[in-house]
Amino acid sequence: MSGQEDGARPAVTLVGDQWSPECSVVRTFLTRSEVAYTWLRPGDPRGGRMLADHGLTAADAPVLFDEAGRMLRARGLEPVAEWLGLHTDPGGGAYDLVVVGGGPAGMAAAVYGASEGLRTVLVERWAIGGQSGLTSRIENYLGFPEGISGADLADRARRQAEKFGAELVLTRHASTLAETETETQTQTGDGFTLGFADGGSVTARAVILATGANTRTLHAPGVSDFVGRGVYYYSALTEAPLCTGAEVYIVGGANSAGQAAIYFSECAHKVVLLVRGESLEQEMSTYLIKQIAAIASIEVRTHTEVAAAAGDSHLEQLTLRDTRTDTTETVEATWLFAFIGAAPDTAWLGPRFLRDDAGGLVTGNDIAALAAPEPAWPLTRAPYHLETTVPGVFAAGDVRSWSGRRVAAAVGEGSMAVMLVHKYLEA
Structure with a gap:
């Protein structure tokens, strides 16, 4: 849930599945646009009822509802922005x-x-x-x-x-x-x-x-299949509440990855930072390196890259490769966040x-x-x-x-x- 104090924009309800890439995009957009919203899954009693009242099913999600009774099947950000009343057209001249x-x-x-x-x-x-x-x-x-x-x-x-x-x-x-x-x-x-x-x-x-x-994307086999379903690019703020008590993998060795690792360490059980290089000193600011070193729940794995991803409805496994020895290791993983430059x-x-x-x-x-x-x-x-x-x-x-x-x-x-x-x- 996200909100703002001035109440300038309407509170809305979003009904969508956790592992829906479309729902992930809409949630991120609402959060970024400072729109107050409540998120319900289609399987929640209230979420299912809201869909049924409009003749919809889980297959129609993600769907937005507002307090005035309006409804929108969220397909693309421009229609969502227009429906929310955000400014999408220049004044002219x-x-x-x-x-x-x-x-x-x-x-x-x-x-x-x-x-x-x-x-x-x-x-x-x-x-x-x-x-x-x-x-x-x-x-x-x-x-x-x-x-x-x-x-x-x-x-x-x-x-x-x-x-x-x-x-x-x-x-x-x-x-x-x-x-x-x-x-x-x-x-x-x-x-x-x-x-x-x-x-x-x-x-x-x-x-x-x-x-x-x-944003640059990971090209390892299987990764693209799970974007928005366990694999995310620059989406820490939106997804972090769902990672409480979980193990989170972060790819990247620059400041954005370091900031994300510290942020996730506040809610996740463990954060594993995967770095292709031999150390963080190559790209990351010194103040972040010192903070990471002081947090016991953050593990930094250098000379490591993602070699593959696998799962069913969402990400379940990662294959990691040691770039020095070319050996691989398969680990259970539900959350992977990539910060690999642009x-x-x-x-x-x-x-x-x-x-x-x-x-x-x-x-x-x-x-x-x-x-x-x-x-x-x-x-x-x-x-x-x-x-x-x-x-x-x-x-x-x-x-x-x-x-x-x-x-x-x-x-x-x-x-x-x-x-x-x-x-x-x-x-």
């Missing part, structure tokens, strides 16, 4: 700035853009917060000595952006970025058109790309955007260094810092080449990008 992505970089850009007088719209394909919104605890972000959850930080950012008048549009997937008039991937004085996968669009004089990165979300952009080998957008002074054999920058002036190879389009956060991969770095870049947008628009 030309904007000064469109921000693509609602993570820390995008939210910082929305706050600073709107507070400094730009008519700003932010487009997020899922929920505000990005991957950091799923982080159980952020302890090295300036100004929060006791730490703050990613969800709390995201909610504060949302309220702050709305306070200054930024328009936040949810569950709209950006699919094209084009010149407003000619539909070519370039820039003119008229600005840009950001197209959505469903055919809608929004226009703006300048663009900040803060789309972050797409790739910059840039595939949807056109060829004029210069990328590095990892797919990150190259910006500013770095353009000249990577633009061989032909220049990628089309103007006589030099590109502004954070400006991509398309003038007027800036990049901030994890989507950018050589980004800091930290919340503070993303917030700083999102804020700086707005300063550069002003400079671009005033030129």
Whole structure:
């Protein structure tokens, strides 16, 4: 169950099976969107009765009900968001700035853009917060000595952006970025058109790309069969209450995995952290390594990877491989959470955007260094810092080449990008 104190959004009831991938997605979305909800299984007396009263069965789940008697079979996040009354359509007209992505970089850009007088719209394909919104605890972000959850930080950012008048549009997937008039991937004085996968669009004089990165997935045999049924990516906050007293496996050696391990240790009987490398020191912050070492219920297994997954209606077994000896071990497992990094979300952009080998957008002074054999920058002036190879389009956060991969770095870049947008628009 999740909720918020101001009561701005309606309380709803979700009826869905624990091992339903669709139900898992909806639960995560409701939690991320700060929607108060009660979750019932179809086999619960009340859950079964609610389905029957509407002529439905367990096969129709997940289903949402609200206090007004409305019902929705939850198929896709955009219909769910619309049913909840969340903002899913831009207000219309030309904007000064469109921000693509609602993570820390995008939210910082929305706050600073709107507070400094730009008519700003932010487009997020899922929920505000990005991957950091799923982080159980952020302890090295300036100004929060006791730490703050990613969800709390995201909610504060949302309220702050709305306070200054930024328009936040949810569950709209950006699919094209084009010149407003000619539909070519370039820039003119008229600005840009950001197209959505469903055919809608929004226009703006300048663009900040803060789309972050797409989560990498495990490719071991059987793993994909259990996504949402025991295998989860960046879903610690939603699933943790179900793991009380259980043994939890976490894959990853960077900060997100370490934060999840500490978070799960508060409810799980045991947490096993699987790391491909020889130690945590390669990618994880020192403060997290020290905390993990002090928690007896966390076991760190280095040189270990998931080789296979098996089960019936949900995950029941994992095969683990020692990368040094190539020997395997089969263990009973119901919960596996993977935090194995992500790739910059840039595939949807056109060829004029210069990328590095990892797919990150190259910006500013770095353009000249990577633009061989032909220049990628089309103007006589030099590109502004954070400006991509398309003038007027800036990049901030994890989507950018050589980004800091930290919340503070993303917030700083999102804020700086707005300063550069002003400079671009005033030129």
